Amino acid sequence: MRHYVIILLLSIFTAFTASAANNKPLVIGSKAFMESHILAEIAAQLLEHNGIPVKRELGLGGTLIVYEALKQGSIDIYPEYTGTIATAILKQSETSQESIRASLAHHKLALLAPLGFNNSYAIAMSKELAQQYNIKNISDLNQYPQLRWALSLEFLKRQDGWPSLQQHYQLTNSVSGIEHALAYAAIQQNKLDVTDAYTTDGELEQYKLALLHDDRDFFPAYHAAYLVQEDLPMPVVNLLDQLAGRITDDQMRNLNYLATQPNHTPASVARHFLLTEKLIAPNSDVGTNADTSTFDHTLQHLYLTLFALVTACLSAVPLALLTYQNQKLSRFVVYSTGLLQTIPSLALLALMIPLFGLGETPAIIALFLYSLLPIVRNTLNGLNNIDPLLKQVADGLGLSPKQRLWKIELPLAIPSILAGIKTAAIINIGTATLAAFVGAGGLGEPIITGLTLNDHQLVLQGAIPAALLALTTEFIFEIIDKKLLPAHLRRK
Amino acid sequence: MHPLEITNARKVFNQHTAIDKVSCVFPEKTITAIIGKSGCGKSTLLKLLNGLESPDEGEVLFLGQSLQTQNINDARKKMGYAVQGTGLFPHLTLKQNITLVAELEQWSTHDIEQRLNFLSEIVQLESDLLTRYPHTVSGGQQQRAGLCRAMMLKPDILLLDEAFAAVDPITRVEIHHHLLALQSLEPRCIVMVTHDMREAELLADRFLIMKAGTVTQQVTRSDIKKQYPESSIEQWLLESL
Numbered sequence A: 001m002r003h004y005v006i007i008l009l010l011s012i013f014t015a016f017t018a019s020a021a022n023n024k025p026l027v028i029g030s031k032a033f034m035e036s037h038i039l040a041e042i043a044a045q046l047l048e049h050n051g052i053p054v055k056r057e058l059g060l061g062g063t064l065i066v067y068e069a070l071k072q073g074s075i076d077i078y079p080e081y082t083g084t085i086a087t088a089i090l091k092q093s094e095t096s097q098e099s100i101r102a103s104l105a106h107h108k109l110a111l112l113a114p115l116g117f118n119n120s121y122a123i124a125m126s127k128e129l130a131q132q133y134n135i136k137n138i139s140d141l142n143q144y145p146q147l148r149w150a151l152s153l154e155f156l157k158r159q160d161g162w163p164s165l166q167q168h169y170q171l172t173n174s175v176s177g178i179e180h181a182l183a184y185a186a187i188q189q190n191k192l193d194v195t196d197a198y199t200t201d202g203e204l205e206q207y208k209l210a211l212l213h214d215d216r217d218f219f220p221a222y223h224a225a226y227l228v229q230e231d232l233p234m235p236v237v238n239l240l241d242q243l244a245g246r247i248t249d250d251q252m253r254n255l256n257y258l259a260t261q262p263n264h265t266p267a268s269v270a271r272h273f274l275l276t277e278k279l280i281a282p283n284s285d286v287g288t289n290a291d292t293s294t295f296d297h298t299l300q301h302l303y304l305t306l307f308a309l310v311t312a313c314l315s316a317v318p319l320a321l322l323t324y325q326n327q328k329l330s331r332f333v334v335y336s337t338g339l340l341q342t343i344p345s346l347a348l349l350a351l352m353i354p355l356f357g358l359g360e361t362p363a364i365i366a367l368f369l370y371s372l373l374p375i376v377r378n379t380l381n382g383l384n385n386i387d388p389l390l391k392q393v394a395d396g397l398g399l400s401p402k403q404r405l406w407k408i409e410l411p412l413a414i415p416s417i418l419a420g421i422k423t424a425a426i427i428n429i430g431t432a433t434l435a436a437f438v439g440a441g442g443l444g445e446p447i448i449t450g451l452t453l454n455d456h457q458l459v460l461q462g463a464i465p466a467a468l469l470a471l472t473t474e475f476i477f478e479i480i481d482k483k484l485l486p487a488h489l490r491r492k
Numbered sequence B: 001m002h003p004l005e006i007t008n009a010r011k012v013f014n015q016h017t018a019i020d021k022v023s024c025v026f027p028e029k030t031i032t033a034i035i036g037k038s039g040c041g042k043s044t045l046l047k048l049l050n051g052l053e054s055p056d057e058g059e060v061l062f063l064g065q066s067l068q069t070q071n072i073n074d075a076r077k078k079m080g081y082a083v084q085g086t087g088l089f090p091h092l093t094l095k096q097n098i099t100l101v102a103e104l105e106q107w108s109t110h111d112i113e114q115r116l117n118f119l120s121e122i123v124q125l126e127s128d129l130l131t132r133y134p135h136t137v138s139g140g141q142q143q144r145a146g147l148c149r150a151m152m153l154k155p156d157i158l159l160l161d162e163a164f165a166a167v168d169p170i171t172r173v174e175i176h177h178h179l180l181a182l183q184s185l186e187p188r189c190i191v192m193v194t195h196d197m198r199e200a201e202l203l204a205d206r207f208l209i210m211k212a213g214t215v216t217q218q219v220t221r222s223d224i225k226k227q228y229p230e231s232s233i234e235q236w237l238l239e240s241l
Helices: A002-021 A034-049 A063-072 A082-089 A097-106 A127-133 A138-143 A153-157 A162-169 A180-188 A234-241 A249-259 A266-276 A294-323 A327-342 A345-356 A360-384 A388-396 A401-438 A444-453 A456-484 B042-049 B072-077 B094-104 B109-122 B139-151 B169-185 B197-203 B221-227 B233-240
Strands: A026-031 A054-060 A077-081 A109-111 A121-126 A149-152 A175-178 A194-198 A209-211 A224-229 B004-013 B016-026 B031-036 B057-062 B079-083 B157-161 B189-194 B206-211 B214-220
Touching (some): A026 A063, A034 A224, A034 A266, A054 A401, A054 A444, A063 A082, A097 A109, A138 A162, A294 A327, A294 A360, A294 A456, A345 A401, B016 B042, B094 B139, B139 B157, B189 B197, B206 B233
Parallel strands (some): B031 B189, B157 B189
Antiparallel strands (some): A121 A194, A121 A209, B004 B016
């Protein structure tokens, strides 16, 4: 029986990976923040304009997932930063482009020519104040210890953040911590003078902030460039190389700012950039991503959740039935499914990308694994909590072990099993929103895109259906309970 | 040949000898009561008889054949079994409880209905009770359903493990009458474990007295009457414990 389950699962997985393997268009990925979206759109629209079909996998869940997806071959191109590649991906101290390129070659990956701008940490203050004191460089700050500093909490704590900066520039002022999202407004309201920033932050302009020159080269370079498969076709490389050195810090800042404005999206901003740079013609109709409706997202979400839930039921219930009479074995099953539960979902997704690539498969497997514990545990509890006298009577009446299981134990355990399945279903509906991080779609897509673009309406377009789905599930299980169980056996 | 015999049986749990060298027979058409103080081994003896426990030494002969060599589930279907507190399955109605094994044995609907009607009439279970779940009927009604369930397959023997201990004295008397009515219509070998000396006196033809895992006496009702004409059976039983 157990063998069948394994075979079934394996065949489902292989069917998925097989269907994922024959994708022809170039796949362009991005992380879940605005600048990454815009740069991915720029590449996608440039290639589309030149007749190269592309597929977008935007808003993937962080460096680890998007890099694993590139290595595994699920995506071909995504924008990355040299500093990130060196420190977070390759974990090397050498940050020169030559050294990075050499290391990447081991993984059959290549770094295209940098786009020009450097999105690094920086120190910012209001333009007005900087002019007043004639401050241009970070080292100028030495003379004004009276300025009020507040740094984002992460920068304050990072070893390569404030402690090193203070040493490097021998700064004597005191600092406090502040939530990054509040710092710019605090400066505008004259409650604060100096804070940390990202060099291409679109809001710098809005808040009239000046970035101080890192005159003693403290901050590492975070030059943006496309990280690509080594065997990318030459025409594609040539097209993308047209973008080399074309985007300055100021330009990137403007694009980032523009994308936060009403009626703008990363796609429209990318088109605007390509038109201005005369890299595409005005009459080209690229960059119009077919919008997926809320209904489709809900269907996708349901599909992910249901597929995982059904396979989890088909595995977890038999697993519990096969092991419940052996205490050691059933305890082992509960512990190992419990262990799966402790793996953070993004880490679990990242772990599965080398095996299954991007898309529905890693999402469904993750949801499947998370569903096992509640179902296994509740099935075992249901079976083990049956009054021993009833088992003795069933034996005494001459029921075979199989008859006892099907006629007595399983029906008596059903309320508990159903409760386990319900728990798994509700957890799944919540967790499935993370599926968007591996490009599996679902209601997580509007939520994550909405968070990235700071578009609350978009967030609600995902969050409200997800909440309704959870409520509906609760309601459906209530009906199943009523249909299946006599009143006195129902769980209150 | 007696339908049920046990020879030289010994059963040890964790170095405690629960049954020691017990040999006895359970004749046809006879109600045998096993009597003894708590912990004397009478429930263990009953479990040996229907194979819920197997003896460390000795054997149980059921219908002339060693129980160990038979298909235990088939054998048990020929032994009715009822326990204290009824042991009715809570997810099944009284009727489903009674007819469960017959359905599993694939009796025809007609046969099932006929047998159900026969039994429920004897124990006076009205048909509107049969469609109800166990927790919605009285303890006495549950007990009667338990008895019907044990008798459903027309078993060769009937084993009662303190089956009537949990009901009130008045209801108990009613059930005793139902059992005797059944026995007169379908006489069979009945083995009952009981604490209740009055119940034993009323129902049993034979008495097994157990002490510390052994059977100290096997006597018939007429043996007692002959030897102790002055004393009541209940009194004799109490004194012999």
